[in-house]
Amino acid sequence: MAAVIGMVAFILVMIAVSTGAIITGVLQTNLTAQVSAAVNNVQVGATSTASDVLANGPFPDGTVLVLRSPSTGDTGAYIDGRSVRALDGPQVDEIRDAVADAVTTGMPDSDTVDLPGLGDYRIGFRAGQLGTVAVLGLPLSQVTATIGAILTTVALVTAGGLFLLAAIIALVIRVGLRPLRSVSETATRVASIRMDQGDVSIDERVPDEQVDDHTEIGQVGAALNSLLDRVDASLAARARNEEMMRRFVADASHELRTPLASIRGFSELSLRAMRQAQDDESRQRIEMAVETTEQSLERIQAQSLRMTTLVEDLLLLARLDEGQELVYGTVDLTRLAVEAVGDARPAGPDHAWSIDVDDEPVELAGDASRLNQVVANLLANARTHTPAGTEVTVAVAREDDEAVLRVHDDGPGIDPSVASQLFERFARADRSRDRKTGGTGLGLSIAKAIVEAHGGTIAVQSTPGDTTFEVRLPAKPRDPA
Structure with a gap:
């Protein structure tokens, strides 16, 4: 606000000063023209005095006239309201000296003189016949009064405009910053919360x-x-x-x-x-x-x-x-699944094990030992938490750019209430599965950690008689034909 109001005030002051200077010049030019016109209208006789000329002619109030005539000498007078008053000696001398200086220095036929007791005057002189010289002056008080009135008006308008501008800016800023105050209040309330x-x-x-x-x-x-x-x-x-x-x-x-x-x-x-x-x-x-x-x-x-x-x-x-803990290399996921099923058959002879793989091996970049641990954990989970006679099927396939491993069993399924926590550490199988051996509850969490470390995902879908664990891993790009 201070910057804006200060800049506007500076601009308004400069405008006022410039306007005052221009108007002052115009008024003084007009006054000089009036003095020249008035002095040319002075009719001087052989025995005329300044008082006679002012009394007989239409001159404005405040006009000063000094006449030099061989017969009457130097006479001076001025109009004061409706009467004509004579100038005293010092006043006449001041005008005569100003005219003499102007003539000596070659200045134009107008000048400004300060008359004691009367103020500043703009004077002009003209030499007449028979050796007469007429010097006429008009007061600068009218110009000064006009300029003063203009400057006073400009000052009042400027002050009022600045006050109005300050009020409008304050209102605009207050309304504009209302959202910022709301932000500040919100931040203050948040800062007071124990975290x-x-x-x-x-x-x-x-x-x-x-x-x-x-x-x-x-x-x-x-x-x-x-x-x-x-x-x-x-x-x-x-x-x-x-x-x-x-x-x-x-x-x-x-x-x-x-x-x-x-x-x-x-x-x-x-x-x-x-x-x-x-x-x-x-x-x-x-x-x-x-x-x-x-x-x-x-x-x-x-x-x-x-x-x-x-x-x-x-x-x-x-x-x-x-x-x-990962050592990357080329891994044949199909071979891992076949070997894992071969290891699972002796460990779970009371289960039916089958495998479904494509003729073309599914390869990916990963840690073979850790991925083998994933498959082994999934098969151990199916063997441990399903009753005897359950059929477990391991399937490996390539889908687009992903290698997919599915472990399916037709056991009793997983309780939906614990399915979302199945991959957490120390998670236990749900009650619908008969847990024959007391594991640590880390098998599936380890499988999830290994799969995610390879940039893959692991999920489970389960209904009674249909449970499938699905592992998706980025597959190795196919060799160009």
Whole structure:
């Protein structure tokens, strides 16, 4: 506002000064013309005085006349209202000196003189017959008064215009910045929300009426709303991740607690048996202690292997999340499926295994050992969670630029309430499946992590009697014909 009003004020002042200078010049030019015309109209006789000429002629109020005549000498007079008054000696001398200077310096026949007691006058002189000289002057007070009135009017109009301009600018800025105030208020309310703990949700948004993509401030409001949407989504994702992490830690602790408790129990049993054998040196007691210790060590070894498998699976998931643990090469997915089915038949003799593949192998770029683990986990999942007599079919095909692996079984299916959580870590199969062995619940999550690390997807569709796990991976481009 200060910049705009200051610039407008400067422009208006310059206009006023220029206008005043132009009008002053015009008025002074007109006054000079009036003086010249008036002095030419002066009729001087041999015995005329300045008072006689002013009294007999039509001259405006304030006219000053000085006559020099051989018979009367220097006489001076001026019109004061309706009367003619004589000029005193200093006033006549001032006019005479001004005329003498003008004649000496070769100046034009008009000049400005300051008469004591009367003010500034524009004078003109003319030499007449018989050695007479007439000097006539008109007051500059009218020009000064006119210029003063003009400048006063311009000053008042300028001040009023600036005041009105300031009011309009203030109103326009206030209305224009209203959306920005709404943005500021929204940001202030968001800043007061505690985001360092608990389930945080940001519901504050800039009102829709303050969001306009056609204005810069409206775009700021839209950008803030978009930012708050992203932050709110990030906070929700963080809360979900924290909840998953808490559940993950609890599940991992539960999985590790059982083998650790078994190891501790069998260790204590072995120590107790050894102490009893030391106290009683009978052969039978020693043999019993050796047998107990051997069985305990076998159980300890089994539980240690279980913990090792669990830790290795967790480490694999962590490395896959970091983009590590993959060694790329050309992988024949058809061959992997055939070999996996061949390994599954001895492990699940009570299931019917079949394979459906094309004659042309389906190849892709990936880690063969990890992709083999995906197929093995899917087959183990089908074998473990379906009853005896279930038919499991593995199909491999190429669809456009994707290699597709499908594992289908006609078992009881998956409960829809847990289907969405099936690929989470430590997820358990639904109750409709008979889980014969207690796995860690990491098999499908590992399969998903490996598939996604290869840029693919894994999904499941299940109804009673029809369950299909589908893996889609980027296929290797076909060789040009």
